[in-house]
Amino acid sequence: xxxxxxxxxxxxxxxxFLRTDWEQVxxxxxxxxxxxDARGEMAERYRSASYFYIVGIVGDRDRASDLTQGFLVQFxxxxxxxxxxxxxxxxxxxxxxxxxxxxxxEERKESRRKMGSLKGVDLADPHG
Numbered sequence: 001x002x003x004x005x006x007x008x009x010x011x012x013x014x015x016x017f018l019r020t021d022w023e024q025v026x027x028x029x030x031x032x033x034x035x036x037d038a039r040g041e042m043a044e045r046y047r048s049a050s051y052f053y054i055v056g057i058v059g060d061r062d063r064a065s066d067l068t069q070g071f072l073v074q075f076x077x078x079x080x081x082x083x084x085x086x087x088x089x090x091x092x093x094x095x096x097x098x099x100x101x102x103x104x105x106e107e108r109k110e111s112r113r114k115m116g117s118l119k120g121v122d123l124a125d126p127h128g
Contacts, residue, residue: 020091
């Protein structure tokens with residue numbers, strides 16, 4: 001696979017974005033070594049945009065870094081792409097929804113961990 005990316009420019013370079021390579025998405029959905037390579041290239045391609053999108057959701061760069069890493073691990077493992085396709089809408093919207101779902105799932109896990117650590121604590125007792 002080449003590292004050439006097809007950019008769409010709307011007349012102003014600041015409004016450029018990557019055009020979705022649906023052939024690469026289809027390849028990345030597979031289970032072959034080539035599919036894994038395609039997912040790795042796509043993760044690299046979208047890493048920065050994913051990070052900044054997640055920063056916008058959580059408002060904390062360190063937390064966003066951790067969440068982005070977790071999302072990209074799932075992406076590379078092939079856990080994110082099964083529903084992606086041109087018939088499902090834009091890849092950008094698909095990725096954004098996938099990232100939001102990942103962030104919310106991680107927030108729920110964290111909330112359950114915190115609640116679990118409170119078991120046995122008498123909240124009415126001022127001394128804990």
